[in-house]
Amino acid sequence: MIEDEEIEILLTDLFDIHGYDFTSYSRASLKRRISRLYSLDKFPSFAELRYRVRTDESYLKRFVEEITVNVTEMFRDPSFYLSLRNDVLPILGTKPFIRIWHAGCSTGEEVYSMAILLKEAGLLKKSLLYATDLNPSVLEKVRKGIFPLIQMKQYSESYISSGGLADFSTYYTANYGQAKFDQELSDKIIISTHNLVSDSSFNEFDLILCRNVLIYFDKDLQDRVLKLFDASLGSLGYLALGSKETLKFSAVQNNYKQLNREKIWKKIV
Amino acid sequence: MEEDSLNPEIELVLIGGSAGSLEVLFKLLPLLKADLKPAIIVVLHRKSAGDSSLIDLLSTKTVLPIQEAEDKDLILPGNMYLAPSDYHLLIEKNRTFTLDYSEKINFSRPSLDVTFEAAADIFGALTAGIILSGANDDGTIGLRAIKKAGGKIIAQDPTTAQMPLMPQHAINNLKMDHIFNTVEMAGYLNNL
Ligand SMILES: C[S@@+](CC[C@H](N)C(=O)[O-])C[C@H]1O[C@@H](n2cnc3c(N)ncnc32)[C@H](O)[C@@H]1O
Numbered sequence: 393m394i395e396d397e398e399i400e401i402l403l404t405d406l407f408d409i410h411g412y413d414f415t416s417y418s419r420a421s422l423k424r425r426i427s428r429l430y431s432l433d434k435f436p437s438f439a440e441l442r443y444r445v446r447t448d449e450s451y452l453k454r455f456v457e458e459i460t461v462n463v464t465e466m467f468r469d470p471s472f473y474l475s476l477r478n479d480v481l482p483i484l485g486t487k488p489f490i491r492i493w494h495a496g497c498s499t500g501e502e503v504y505s506m507a508i509l510l511k512e513a514g515l516l517k518k519s520l521l522y523a524t525d526l527n528p529s530v531l532e533k534v535r536k537g538i539f540p541l542i543q544m545k546q547y548s549e550s551y552i553s554s555g556g557l558a559d560f561s562t563y564y565t566a567n568y569g570q571a572k573f574d575q576e577l578s579d580k581i582i583i584s585t586h587n588l589v590s591d592s593s594f595n596e597f598d599l600i601l602c603r604n605v606l607i608y609f610d611k612d613l614q615d616r617v618l619k620l621f622d623a624s625l626g627s628l629g630y631l632a633l634g635s636k637e638t639l640k641f642s643a644v645q646n647n648y649k650q651l652n653r654e655k656i657w658k659k660i661v
Numbered sequence: 662m663e664e665d666s667l668n669p670e671i672e673l674v675l676i677g678g679s680a681g682s683l684e685v686l687f688k689l690l691p692l693l694k695a696d697l698k699p700a701i702i703v704v705l706h707r708k709s710a711g712d713s714s715l716i717d718l719l720s721t722k723t724v725l726p727i728q729e730a731e732d733k734d735l736i737l738p739g740n741m742y743l744a745p746s747d748y749h750l751l752i753e754k755n756r757t758f759t760l761d762y763s764e765k766i767n768f769s770r771p772s773l774d775v776t777f778e779a780a781a782d783i784f785g786a787l788t789a790g791i792i793l794s795g796a797n798d799d800g801t802i803g804l805r806a807i808k809k810a811g812g813k814i815i816a817q818d819p820t821t822a823q824m825p826l827m828p829q830h831a832i833n834n835l836k837m838d839h840i841f842n843t844v845e846m847a848g849y850l851n852n853l
Binding site: 396418419420421423424425461463604607608611634636637 | 731732733745748751752753754759760761762763764775778779782783
């Protein structure tokens with residue numbers, strides 16, 4: 393078991409030595425993740441773990457990857473995607489060009505889901521999807537667009553509940569237990585590392601999705617990140633959050649109007 | 662006073678269940694008094710992700726203020742919180758909730774073990790954990806953490822459980838403080 397003080401020591405090291413600032417992250421989550429990694433990697437002592445994190449660049453990469461939560465799915469919360477189809481894409485479709493930012497996209501299942509929606513709405517050609525995350529290794533998976541075949545049955549069901557009419561399997565090629573999604577989709581995805589804690593706005597977007605990332609941040613950091621999104625969203629743009637996240641009580645809430653029951657807000661200024 | 666430090670007041674009660682536990686809650690909740698002292702967190706394995714109706718259903722059974730736990734909500738005494746579906750429910754030092762979308766544990770999200778362990782870490786000896794009917798092993802590891810922190814651990818009497826496996830697994834592996842039927846459980850909670 394890792395002690396609370398030891399967590400703080402690691403966070404200080406991560407910042408002082410490597411420039412990663414996790415100090416505003418949920419301690420309950422960090423403690424679980426670090427304890428899990430500590431026993432998974434069989435460290436004999438905390439001192440040993442600390443030494444590795446301080447000095448071993450390749451272990452640092454693993455450490456950061458494992459203490460952040462990278463779980464994701466295609467078409468998670470189908471009603472959310474249904475609302476994107478019905479309420480958001482028709483409006484975005486009136487623009488000559490569509491820019492979408494997936495912040496904290498993890499391995500990209502959400503980004504490919506979005507690309508499929510755009511294709512079905514006939515908008516993929518004039519769209520660009522920016523996929524960013526803190527972890528370079530998850531982004532490598534976004535680039536490849538290869539996901540475990542075993543999950544396709546469930547993804548296909550969610551796709552159908554999200555209003556999808558096609559045969560889901562037409563979007564990928566199955567091979568050796570993997571599903572490789574069409575090049576046509578990946579061609580529209582631009583990948584870059586971006587740390588929501590320390591990096592600034594890099595473009596203006598029509599739709600920003602940041603789902604299940606803010607739950608790991610404290611109130612102040614949530615507010616800061618929402619301001620960053622606000623600054624990165626064009627007028628009348630859309631902001632989409634995870635099903636348990638909200639703009640309510642944030643500094644920017646007055647600039648937005650929630651569309652419906654889904655966690656989608658329209659910028660009204 | 663001596664007595665108090667040895668037997669600290671329970672400030673947080675966790676009730677965890679899986680298959681067959683809803684029936685128990687339907688019987689238990691109406692028996693709880695309105696000015697119950699501790700906060701109660703209910704963690705249930707649920708089948709479908711989107712069933713938000715469970716909270717409405719439970720609220721018809723109790724006079725206590727009940728809500729689905731939301732990210733950053735403060736845990737208040739005498740209030741009842743239901744862990745939302747498809748997230749793990751964690752607790753911070755300042756007694757607020759954090760929702761977590763990490764891997765399923767024991768094929769479950771929310772998992773009893775995750776919330777029980779988090780509670781043991783923050784509320785320590787002020788925690789009581791109750792395990793109800795269910796058909797898997799989730800909860801035992803969490804109860805062990807509560808016990809280790811000095812809290813109380815309780816199992817539904819397996820002979821009264823629709824699915825005895827889950828409480829039985831805890832009983833087989835841990836020294837339980839109590840094994841209760843529903844009425845005894847209510848009596849215990851009302852006297853905290
Ligand atoms: C639980 S996943 C969410 C994935 C996806 N958006 C979804 O909802 O299915 C959280 C992601 O946020 C990323 N993340 C955490 N902190 C971040 C930060 N400061 N900047 C950018 N990404 C971050 C993690 O690396 C992880 O991939």
